[in-house]
Amino acid sequence: xxSVGIDVSKGKSTVCIMKPGGEVLKTPFEMLHSIESILxxxxxxxxxxxxxRVILEDTGHYHLPVVTLLAEKGxxxxxxxxxxxxxxxxxxxxxxxxxxxxAVHIAQFGLTYWExxxxxxxPEYVYHELKLLARQYYQTVxxxxxxKVNLSNLLDQAMPNIQTILQDIAGNHKLTEFVKRYYxxxxxxxxxxxxxxxxxxxxxKKQGYRKSEHLADKIFAMAQNGIPVLPNxxxxxxxxxxxxxxxxxxxASRNTILxxxxxxxxxxxxxxxxxxxHCIGDTxxxxxxxxxxxxxxxxxxxxxxxxxxxxxxxxxxxxxxxTERHISKRGNSYLRKTGYEIMQSLIQHKxxxxxxxxxxxxxxxxxxxxxxxxxxxxxxFLRIYYGRVTELYKxxxxxxxxxxxx
Numbered sequence: 001x002x003s004v005g006i007d008v009s010k011g012k013s014t015v016c017i018m019k020p021g022g023e024v025l026k027t028p029f030e031m032l033h034s035i036e037s038i039l040x041x042x043x044x045x046x047x048x049x050x051x052x053r054v055i056l057e058d059t060g061h062y063h064l065p066v067v068t069l070l071a072e073k074g075x076x077x078x079x080x081x082x083x084x085x086x087x088x089x090x091x092x093x094x095x096x097x098x099x100x101x102x103a104v105h106i107a108q109f110g111l112t113y114w115e116x117x118x119x120x121x122x123p124e125y126v127y128h129e130l131k132l133l134a135r136q137y138y139q140t141v142x143x144x145x146x147x148k149v150n151l152s153n154l155l156d157q158a159m160p161n162i163q164t165i166l167q168d169i170a171g172n173h174k175l176t177e178f179v180k181r182y183y184x185x186x187x188x189x190x191x192x193x194x195x196x197x198x199x200x201x202x203x204x205k206k207q208g209y210r211k212s213e214h215l216a217d218k219i220f221a222m223a224q225n226g227i228p229v230l231p232n233x234x235x236x237x238x239x240x241x242x243x244x245x246x247x248x249x250x251x252a253s254r255n256t257i258l259x260x261x262x263x264x265x266x267x268x269x270x271x272x273x274x275x276x277x278h279c280i281g282d283t284x285x286x287x288x289x290x291x292x293x294x295x296x297x298x299x300x301x302x303x304x305x306x307x308x309x310x311x312x313x314x315x316x317x318x319x320x321x322x323t324e325r326h327i328s329k330r331g332n333s334y335l336r337k338t339g340y341e342i343m344q345s346l347i348q349h350k351x352x353x354x355x356x357x358x359x360x361x362x363x364x365x366x367x368x369x370x371x372x373x374x375x376x377x378x379x380x381f382l383r384i385y386y387g388r389v390t391e392l393y394k395x396x397x398x399x400x401x402x403x404x405x406x
Contacts, residue, residue: 001115002048004041005107006031007061007099013056015041018105020111028100033065042073053117055110056223057082064128067120073134078117085109126264127293131260134290136336137253140257144250148171151176153241156238157230158184160224166214174209176244183240186232187225193220211296258392261286269396270295271347276356279345282337291335292385296393301386308339308382309332339378346377 002025007014017026026044031037045052050354053084056063060078089105098341110117150357156163159179166175182188188196200216216380230236263287265271275285298304305311346357361379368376 002050002052003105003107003110003114004045004052004054005105005110006063006066007106008056008059008066008103009099010062013066014099014103016100016107017044018104018111019050022108024104025211028103030099031066035060035069038066038069041072041320042070042075044322045075052076053110053114055080055106055117057085057171061132069214069241071120072106074117075161076117076285079120080106080109088112089336094323096395102326120239126267127290128353130261130264130286130290131293133257133264134334136253136289137257137261141253144247144254147247149251151179151240151247154230154243155273156242158228158236159223160185160226162219165218165222167211172208173248176247177207178203179322180244183237184232185226185228188192188220188223196220258283261290265289273388278308278351278357279349280342281345284342284345287338291332291338295386295389298386301383304382304386305379308335308378309333310336310339310379310382325336336378339381340374342381343377345372345373392393 001020003018005018007016011355013031013033014028015026015031016028018024018364025048031041032128045054051075055078056066056243058081061145063079067077067079085106088109089102152163162179163175166178168175191199197213197216198219200219201213204211262282262285268289270289273286274280274289275282280288292304292307295304298307302311311331333394343356343360346354351357359380360373363373363376364370
C-alpha cells in the first residue's frame with residue numbers, strides 16, 4: 001500500500017508519497033493547482049503496481065480542484081477533518097512545521113488509518129454552486145448591516161429621531177426613499193410647513209405609500225425641534241445620499257444572489273420536501289440546503305448533528321463523569337446560524353402541530369432556557385430533515401431500480 005499525503009494551500013500543494021515503515025518513494029514536491037500539474041500526479045500514481053490512496057485535509061475550498069480532478073480520474077481520494085489531522089500531527093515529538101513536513105504527516109496518517117479511509121465523491125455541481133453562493137450571500141448581508149449602521153449614524157446627525165417614525169421593513173424602502181428626497185431637516189424647514197406637507201403627500205402617493213398629512217405634520221414638527229449636528233451643506237448631502245445609494249445597491253446584489261440560490265435549489269429533489277416544512281420560506285430553504293449539501297454523504301442523523309456542531313460530546317476522566325455538557329461548536333457555523341433563524345421563525349409564528357415547535361415548548365416547560373430549548377429544537381429539526389430527505393432518495397433509487405427492470 002502507498003499513501004500520498006497532500007498539504008493543500010492557496011493555488012498549490014505539497015505532495016509526499018510514502019510506503020509503510022516510513023519509506024519515502026518520492027521526496028516532497030510542489031504541485032500547482034493546474035490541470036497539467038494534477039494530471040502529472042495522476043500519471044505518477046497510476047505508475048505504481050500497489051494500491052494507492054491520496055489523503056488531504058478539508059480546507060474549505062482550496063482542495064476542491066485537486067479532489068475533483070483526481071476523483072474524476074478514478075483515484076482514491078480521502079478528505080480528513082482538519083481538527084483530526086491537527087491532533088494527529090501534535091503527537092509528533094518534533095514541533096517543526098513546514099509544508100513538506102505537513103505533507104509527510106498527512107501521508108503517515110493515511111498509512112496509520114488505512115482501513116478507516118473512505119473515498120470522497122466530487123461535490124455535485126448544484127451543491128457546490130449553492131455553497132459558493134451562500135458564502136457570498138453572508139458576505140453581502142454582513143456588508144449591508146454595516147451600511148445600514150452607517151446611514152443610521154448619519155441620520156442621527158442630520159435628521160434626529162426620524163427613524164422612530166419611518167423604517168425600511170421587509171422590502172419597504174420608505175425611510176431610505178424619504179431620506180433620498182429630503183436628506184436633512186434644514187431642507188424640510190427651508191420648504192416651509194405647507195409646501196412640505198403638500199410635497200410629502202404627493203411623494204407618498206407616487207411611491208405607493210399611504211397618504212398622511214398627519215405624519216407629514218409630525219415630521220415637520222420633529223424638524224423644528226430637532227438639533228442636527230451635521231450642517232445642511234453640499235458635502236452632507238453627498239454623504240447621506242451616497243449612504244442611501246450604497247444600501248440599495250447592496251440589497252440588489254443580495255437579492256440577485258438569493259434568486260440564483262433559489263433557482264439552483266429548485267432543481268434538487270429535496271427542495272419541495274424542505275419547503276413544505278413549517279416556517280422555512282424561499283430564503284431559508286436554499287440556505288439550509290446549501291449548508292447541509294448532499295444528505296447522502298452523512299452516515300446517519302448523528303453525523304449531521306455533529307457536522308452542525310450542536311452535539312454534546314461526553315466528558316469523562318477517572319471517576320468523574322460530566323452531567324452538564326456543552327455543544328461542541330466544531331461544525332459548520334453557517335449551518336448553526338441558519339438553523340437558529342429557522343428556530344426563531346418557528347417561535348415567532350407558533351405553527352400548530354409542528355413537531356419541532358412542540359419540542360421547543362416541551363423543553364421550555366422542563367425548565368430549559370431559551371437558547372437551550374432552541375438548540376434542542378434544532379437537533380430535532382436536523383433529525384427530521386435527515387429522515388425525510390433520506391427517505392426521499394431511497395424512494396428515488398427504488399424507482400430507478402424498478403424502472404431498469406421494465
